[in-house]
Amino acid sequence: MRSYEIAVVPGDGIGTEVMTEALRVLDRVSSEFGFGLKFRHFDWSCETYRKTGRMMPEDGIDRLRDHDSILLGAVGFPGVPDHISLWGLLIPIRREFDQYVSLRPVRLLPGLTPPLRDGASADVDFWVVRENTEGEYSQVGGRQGTGTDQEMVVQVATFTRRATDRILRYAFDFSRGLGRPNLTLATKSNGIYHSMPYWDERFAEISAEYPDVATSQEHIDILCAKFVLQPERFDVVVGSNLFGDILSDLGPGVTGTIGVAPSANINPERVHPSMFEPVHGSAPDIAGQGIANPIGQIWSAAMLLDHLGEEEAGAHVMRAIETVLGSAGAPLTPDLGGRAATGELGSAIVNAI
Amino acid sequence: MRSYEIAVVPGDGIGTEVMTEALRVLDRVSSEFGFGLKFRHFDWSCETYRKTGRMMPEDGIDRLRDHDSILLGAVGFPGVPDHISLWGLLIPIRREFDQYVSLRPVRLLPGLTPPLRDGASADVDFWVVRENTEGEYSQVGGRQGTGTDQEMVVQVATFTRRATDRILRYAFDFSRGLGRPNLTLATKSNGIYHSMPYWDERFAEISAEYPDVATSQEHIDILCAKFVLQPERFDVVVGSNLFGDILSDLGPGVTGTIGVAPSANINPERVHPSMFEPVHGSAPDIAGQGIANPIGQIWSAAMLLDHLGEEEAGAHVMRAIETVLGSAGAPLTPDLGGRAATGELGSAIVNAI
Numbered sequence: 157m158r159s160y161e162i163a164v165v166p167g168d169g170i171g172t173e174v175m176t177e178a179l180r181v182l183d184r185v186s187s188e189f190g191f192g193l194k195f196r197h198f199d200w201s202c203e204t205y206r207k208t209g210r211m212m213p214e215d216g217i218d219r220l221r222d223h224d225s226i227l228l229g230a231v232g233f234p235g236v237p238d239h240i241s242l243w244g245l246l247i248p249i250r251r252e253f254d255q256y257v258s259l260r261p262v263r264l265l266p267g268l269t270p271p272l273r274d275g276a277s278a279d280v281d282f283w284v285v286r287e288n289t290e291g292e293y294s295q296v297g298g299r300q301g302t303g304t305d306q307e308m309v310v311q312v313a314t315f316t317r318r319a320t321d322r323i324l325r326y327a328f329d330f331s332r333g334l335g336r337p338n339l340t341l342a343t344k345s346n347g348i349y350h351s352m353p354y355w356d357e358r359f360a361e362i363s364a365e366y367p368d369v370a371t372s373q374e375h376i377d378i379l380c381a382k383f384v385l386q387p388e389r390f391d392v393v394v395g396s397n398l399f400g401d402i403l404s405d406l407g408p409g410v411t412g413t414i415g416v417a418p419s420a421n422i423n424p425e426r427v428h429p430s431m432f433e434p435v436h437g438s439a440p441d442i443a444g445q446g447i448a449n450p451i452g453q454i455w456s457a458a459m460l461l462d463h464l465g466e467e468e469a470g471a472h473v474m475r476a477i478e479t480v481l482g483s484a485g486a487p488l489t490p491d492l493g494g495r496a497a498t499g500e501l502g503s504a505i506v507n508a509i
Numbered sequence: 510m511r512s513y514e515i516a517v518v519p520g521d522g523i524g525t526e527v528m529t530e531a532l533r534v535l536d537r538v539s540s541e542f543g544f545g546l547k548f549r550h551f552d553w554s555c556e557t558y559r560k561t562g563r564m565m566p567e568d569g570i571d572r573l574r575d576h577d578s579i580l581l582g583a584v585g586f587p588g589v590p591d592h593i594s595l596w597g598l599l600i601p602i603r604r605e606f607d608q609y610v611s612l613r614p615v616r617l618l619p620g621l622t623p624p625l626r627d628g629a630s631a632d633v634d635f636w637v638v639r640e641n642t643e644g645e646y647s648q649v650g651g652r653q654g655t656g657t658d659q660e661m662v663v664q665v666a667t668f669t670r671r672a673t674d675r676i677l678r679y680a681f682d683f684s685r686g687l688g689r690p691n692l693t694l695a696t697k698s699n700g701i702y703h704s705m706p707y708w709d710e711r712f713a714e715i716s717a718e719y720p721d722v723a724t725s726q727e728h729i730d731i732l733c734a735k736f737v738l739q740p741e742r743f744d745v746v747v748g749s750n751l752f753g754d755i756l757s758d759l760g761p762g763v764t765g766t767i768g769v770a771p772s773a774n775i776n777p778e779r780v781h782p783s784m785f786e787p788v789h790g791s792a793p794d795i796a797g798q799g800i801a802n803p804i805g806q807i808w809s810a811a812m813l814l815d816h817l818g819e820e821e822a823g824a825h826v827m828r829a830i831e832t833v834l835g836s837a838g839a840p841l842t843p844d845l846g847g848r849a850a851t852g853e854l855g856s857a858i859v860n861a862i
């Protein structure tokens with residue numbers, strides 16, 4: 157029997173709650189489709205940090221290295237500053253394993269009540285392709301004059317041709333593969349003087365290699381407005397680390413909840429494991445209540461299956477999600493307007509498999 | 510008769526079209542309220558750049574200096590790279606005149622069809638307070654290895670205590686003055702390692718001086734989603750130059766159009782002139798067609814009147830806008846779902862004064 161080793165990092169807050177459901181789904185679907193999944197659990201979290209002063213052990217990255225994939229919940233919790241927790245766990249995994257593509261589908265699932273009127277949300281169906289290793293997410297910089305009136309913080313963002321070109325090429329190839337070749341660049345070259353004109357320039361140059369892909373570019377401010385006003389316009393949107401982050405929360409917002417949105421952190425060359433995690437965070441405000449929506453985590457698990465080559469199983473998970481959401485009396489969590497617990501929605505999906 | 514000197518910079522694209530209407534409104538309301546407005550026109554634009562190699566003359570800033578206020582249309586047009594046009598005109602005015610507050614109301618006007626269902630947009634009524642002089646909008650940085658595989662762009666953002674504190678204090682004072690003291694900080698301290706934790710830190714420290722102002726903070730990604738999912742939650746949102754920019758386009762998007770949104774670039778100490786401009790840009794895609802919505806420019810003119818101390822006249826302009834939009838058969842421009850021309854909507858507002 158083919159079998160895969162999956163590193164499981166539930167993390168903080170609702171991360172642990174939604175992970176339970178995703179693992180149940182994976183167990184069920186793997187036995188249904190006749191392959192094995194071996195889960196190795198890593199309880200790295202803000203609690204670990206409070207006990208040990210580290211989010212993960214010094215050899216944490218090495219311990220993850222030999223897995224076929226990583227399934228992550230959410231990282232960050234009050235009591236540990238966010239830049240400490242995230243730069244101690246999530247961000248190093250993305251970078252050390254060169255998961256340079258963050259791929260995030262934005263799609264209206266059946267049965268959900270989207271916030272836009274006139275069914276405008278119904279046509280929301282696009283992908284955000286986000287640069288995932290450099291850019292605005294940067295530890296380069298520092299502070300001078302600490303505590304004085306002259307205090308000043310410098311924040312440096314770096315954009316290499318290597319990382320910019322490879323994410324743009326991925327986005328062009330992906331658009332082409334979709335059969336809906338319409339690619340939008342998120343930019344802000346009117347305000348951010350060096351980096352964003354550079355993105356415009358690379359986009360223009362690489363687009364010449366893809367004459368069959370229609371392109372447009374929008375400044376991030378108006379692009380955000382258009383996500384609300386004309387979301388049906390978009391097929392694939394590519395952007396920097398920060399812009400991709402913003403657009404991949406806003407997009408699911410336009411479908412009614414970010415609780416369902418998944419993401420894949422992909423190392424396309426498969427030299428290193430890829431990582432799958434929901435777009436939502438650890439949600440301290442609802443953690444421990446058992447009301448978190450598990451679909452973002454379950455959909456992420458479906459993307460993991462696709463990545464492993466188990467596309468049929470992945471598609472089956474998606475059908476189960478859609479069947480449950482589309483059925484009358486589905487046990488919806490509060491973010492979807494229902495009153496079901498995390499486990500009830502999870503069980504319904506497990507049973508639909 | 511009291512009289513004011515206003516510098517008028519229509520700029521590019523639809524900037525010139527909407528400016529015509531705003532000036533008609535200002536002419537009418539000033540004669541109605543018995544004060545004088547003397548307009549001095551500056552035809553600085555991308556056309557100027559193509560003719561002279563500069564967006565404005567070398568002594569441009571000095572020529573504006575002695576005016577009571579500046580009314581600007583929009584800057585930027587295809588053929589001149591956006592970073593050239595904006596850093597040659599709009600951004601230097603903001604900085605040289607230390608217009609460190611960008612104040613942007615987001616409010617649903619009567620008669621508009623907002624994109625959100627269930628009337629959720631009806632309660633949208635908040636302000637974005639944006640840092641307007643430094644931060645991510647920066648010419649610091651550059652490129653190395655140009656044209657090689659090792660090419661790399663460095664983009665530096667700087668955040669001084671002086672600029673950070675003064676915008677935060679402005680936002681706290683403004684929230685307090687509103688009588689709805691609920692202030693939200695836009696941050697991204699989980700990803701942007703130096704600058705955003707600094708904003709969190711200054712926000713926490715200054716909030717101690719304002720115990721009567723309720724505060725919260727949200728990372729920019731989830732904040733954008735909440736602008737769509739729970740827009741009624743917000744009263745005042747304060748953020749950096751980039752985050753303020755994004756939120757002040759997205760907010761009006763949630764009210765149905767960015768064509769109505771105004772902005773004030775304020776030098777609160779009144780050492781220098783302040784500048785008023787719509788949030789929308791020069792919109793090359795519809796420029797020259799006479800279909801641009803003039804309300805963003807007219808509302809900006811109303812904010813200019815407020816700033817001059819002519820609050821009654823400013824309020825009267827707002828009432829005229831609301832009367833026209835709220836009346837059956839109002840001549841709406843295409844972005845509002847109508848088919849009226851810029852001048853027809855402008856005339857209706859002039860007549861309502």
Ligand SMILES: CC(C)[C@H](C(=O)O)[C@@H](O)C(=O)O
Nearest residue numbers: 346347377595599754788790
């Ligand atoms: C034109 C551009 C530079 C400007 C900005 O980003 O500040 C505009 O988007 C705005 O919001 O006033």
Ligand SMILES: CC(C)[C@H](C(=O)O)[C@@H](O)C(=O)O
Nearest residue numbers: 242246401435437699700730
């Ligand atoms: C938690 C945070 C650092 C992370 C990010 O900004 O990348 C999250 O928002 C995401 O989108 O995966």
